Amino acid sequence: MANANNRDFLPEISELDLSLTQLKALSVLDERGEALSVKELSERLGLSFAAGSRAVEGLVQRKLAERDEDPVDRRIRRVGLSARGRRMVERFIAIRIASLERLIESLDSGQRQKLGTALAAVFENEEIRRFYRPERGAR
Secondary structure (H helix, E strand, O other): OHHHHHHHHHHHHHOOOHHHHHHHHHHHHHHHOOOHHHHHHHHOOOOOHHHHHHHHHHHHHHOOOEEOOOOOOOOOOEEEEEEHHHHHHHHHHHHHHHHHHHHHOOOOOOHHHHHHHHHHHHOOOOHOOOOOHHHHHHH
16 A cells, blocks of 8 residues: 555655655645744754754755745745745645545445544544645545
8 A cells, every 4th residue: 555655756756866854844844835944944843953954955956945034134044945846845745645546446435434434533633634735635
């Protein structure tokens, strides 16, 4: 099951030569929807400032993120997704959704019913619901 889900996703990731930390950074920046300071991003990722800066540098070099001065405090650098980075995140999400759809289509109706019941219970959790974006999964 994991191999089927990763069949399309892993080649896309490996083409970019991104670290797991950089993938997580893209995800955090996408979730936030606005630029974060390098310090804030590092903290959200559980990294030192230096490690966070290195991850951001790699994303900026690949044109997946943009780094700018904070308009209020020029000492602070803010980082956000570039248009290319946003498209990349959306593409990864689309690949994952398609993989999950194939998995669900392989289930019989009883299994789908059980999965639906389990997911309904999962989505009752506020912490999990904050990551769900209906516009991405709606069909």
